[in-house]
Amino acid sequence: KGLQHDLATALHQAAGKEDEVVHRNVRVKANGDFILVNLTVKPIADPEALQELYLVTFDQVGVDKPAVQKGAPAQAAAPKKKGEPRLMQELEFTKRRLQQTIEKLQTSNEELKSTNEELQSTNEELQSTNEELETTKEELQSINEELITVNSELQGKLDALSDANDDLQNLMNSTEVASIFLDNDLRIKRFTSEAKRVSNLIAIDVGRPLLDIVSKLTYDRLLEDAQDVFLTLVVREREVQAADGSWFLMRILPYRTSKNIINGLVLTFLDITKMKEAEQVIEAARSMxxxxxxxxxxxxxxxxxxxxxxxxxxSFYRTFQVTAREVEQQLLYHLCNGAWNIPDLRSLLEEILPKRASFQDFIVDKTFPQIGRKVLALNGRRLEQEAAQPGCILLAIEEVKGHEGKVAE
Known part of the structure; x- marks a missing residue:
């Protein structure tokens, strides 16, 4: 008896402090007498199953004897009103609880005040952050608009580049020139459809070395020529023949970028089969x-x-007893020690090409070295040539016995 208020107070304190609480000299009634005990309340930490429980111990320290005034006759203590001690204990307990509550309230108020200040500071920081975010948002919107503009410009450039690439591809295909583009390692970068006439190229060959591509040409030094051009940067031209008899003018030249950087090679093959055939016809006609x-x-x-x-x-060499070395590439009027330096003949010959004129039976009576006096009938006319070739004159010489026609000595 008498533990209700002290025990409740000790438990409340232990719960608040989470530490051991000791109340000393607590007056407790036991077996009809009052004793003094030390009340200890301790939170249980281990084992985990007993956490949130408290260990209450009582340690008796003595017997509480009623105080007697010195010199006063021993007599029974004056009786107290019924329930007064209990009321006093409850009052004392209430005072303690009130004091503890006030202290806790003050502590809570200080903590709340500190928390409020921190919240105000945090609110100011949040407001500042919000303003920065608003500024950042505006900047991002501006950047986004710029990016949209740049993206539109890039899309326009991509479209223009795609159109240019299509135009270039169509142009290359329309020229019917076989073209093969190589990188610095002599690997296939791209090729035109006509390139299939000179090699067995297919779409999946892009990226493969030129050495791995089977050629349709009878020329077997294509790779060596490409390597030489890449090392020397000197353009190489060569006429090559395909296995089917077609002829191509092969040109190997360095691939130069807009910054004048060598970035591979370009091989072009121009079909000259018809030109070769025409040359053969011309050569045959010339031989004939x-x-x-x-x-x-x-x-x-x-x-x-x-x-x-x-x-x-x-016949000219035999008739005038001269050699080709003495005649070819010499002026007519220097031949035979100047015997052909005839002014009238020279005038006639000079009119043939510009006026498309001709003459016949121009009689020359001259004494020539080694063969003596000869009477000759000369016929001159223009030789028809191709448009790009300079005009030539054919001079025919015939020895005659009579003197008909114009005579020149």
Whole structure:
């Protein structure tokens, strides 16, 4: 009896402090007498199952004897009113609880005040952060608008680049020129459809070395030529023939970027089959004409527009007993020690090319070195050539016995 208020107070304190609480000299009634005990309340930490429980111990320290005044006669203590001690204990307990509550309230008020100040500071920081975020948002909106503009410009450039690439691809295909682009390692970067005529290229060959591609050309030094051009940067041209008999003009040149950086090679193959065939026809015709000229018994001379001898037939060399070295590339009026320096003949010859004129039976009576006096009938006319070739004059010489026609000595 008498523990209700002290025990409740000790438990409340222990719960608040989470530490051991000791109340000393607590007056407790036991077996009809009052004793003094030390009341200890301690939170239980271990084991985990007993956490949030408290260990209450009582340690008796003595017997509470009623106080007697010195010199007063021993007599029974004056009786107290019923319930007064209990009321006093409750009052004392209430005072303690009130004091503890006030202290806790003050502590809580101080903590709340501190927390309020921190919240105010945090609120100010949040307001500042919010303003920064608003500023950042505006900047991001501005950047986003710029990015949209830049993206539109880039999209326009991409569209223009795609159109240019399509135009270039169509242009390359329309030229019917086989083109192969190589990188610095001589690997295939791209090629035109015509390139399939000179090699067995397919779409998946992009990235493969040129060495791995099977060529349709009879020329076997393509790789060596490409390596030489890459090292020397000197353009190389060569006429090559394909296995099917087609002829191509092969050009290998360095691939230069807009910054003048060498970034591989370009191989082009121009079909010159028709030109080769035309050359063969021309060569055959020339051989035939030469054969005819050589079989003609009369001396013949072919002169250029400067009246320089381009060629002569064997009959001319035999008739005038001269050699090709003495005649070819010499001016007509220097031949035979100047025997052909005839002003009237020179005038006639100079009119043939510009006026498309001709003459016949121009009689020359001259004494020539080694063969003596000869009377010759000369016929001159223009030789028809291709438009790009300079005009030539054919001079035919025939020895005559009579003196008909114009005579020049």
């Amino acid at each position: 004409a030469t054969s005819i000229v050589e079989t003609v018994r009369e001396p013949l001379l072919v002169l250029d527009d400067q009246l320089r001898v381009v060629s002569a037939n064997q």
